[in-house]
Amino acid sequence: MTALRSSAPAIRLTPRAGIVTALAAFLGVVAFFWPFVVAPGTFGSNYAPPLIFGVLLVLVLCVVLSEIAEGGIDSKALAMLGVLSAVNAALRPLGAGTAGIETVFFVLVLAGRVYGPGFGFVLGCTSLFASALITGGVGPWMPYQMFGCAFVGMLAGFLPRANGRREVLLLAVYGSLSGYLFGFLLNLSFWPFSLDPHSSIAYLPGLPFTEQWHRYLAFDLATSLGWDTGRAVTNFLCVLLAGPAVLTTFRRAARKARFRAPVRFTAPAPVADPDRSDSSDSSDSS
DSSP states (O other), X not given: OOOOOOSSOSSOOOHHHHHHHHHHHHHHXXXXXXXXXXXXXTTSSTTHHHHHHHHHHHHHHHHHHHHHHHHXXXXXXXXXXXXXXXXXXXXXXXXXXXXXXXXXXXXXXXXXXXXXXXXXXXXXXXXXXXXXXXXXXXXXXXXXXXXXXXXXXXXXXXXXXXXXXXXXXXXXXXXXXXXXXXXXXXXXXXXXXXXXXXXXXXXXXXXXXXXXXXXXXXXXXXXXXXXXXXXXXXXXXXXXXXXXXXXXXXXXXHHHHTTTOOOOOOOOOOOOOHHXXXXXHHHHHO
């Protein structure tokens, strides 16, 4: 069985959009790893840094989405984006909140693989935004979730080429790893406020980076490993079981949609002059 690919990604990343996305990635890393950069209380309140970085992430996402849209998103890609965002928003409440089982990531991974990194980035943002509106999950954590899912979908579009079962296994392993990575990053946004400061795994301003890092690893293993494992196993099984059928469906839709197909103008066919044809017929009869 060979992998069928669309001739062009659904959303094209122009060089300028690529630069903006790279800068957004850097700012996103700073926003997630702010406990190692800014101490709580620096901005006058212990809760100011995550709020400030959350607003910054929203602004950065708006800039990136506008750049990507300006670079090349047509009506067919926009329609596909709306459909998959609605599907992901409907799937998320089915699993979230039970032992870490989340059903939103496998569609994000498969769509990013088929429709390209730009589409995966935008789908990650719109899916989490739509699901937050449906489930009432709007809060200071939402920009971090949107940003994390955006990069899960985008990186799926940059995975190496593979065919058949090898491709499905590659995507399943990536989906599992992305489940752990997503939880690891999201925990950083609230770690400094979630424990008693006297705890051995709590954030303690002023410590060297290595000791601070060891504290966070211990915190993540103690509080989030089981939840992240549920997410990782769900991603792996969903991609492994439903991946072949979903990939085939997505690629069939991409072939029929022909995203960003080139427009060719051809000269119109010459039209016969009826008066001239009548005169030639009369001369032949005479």
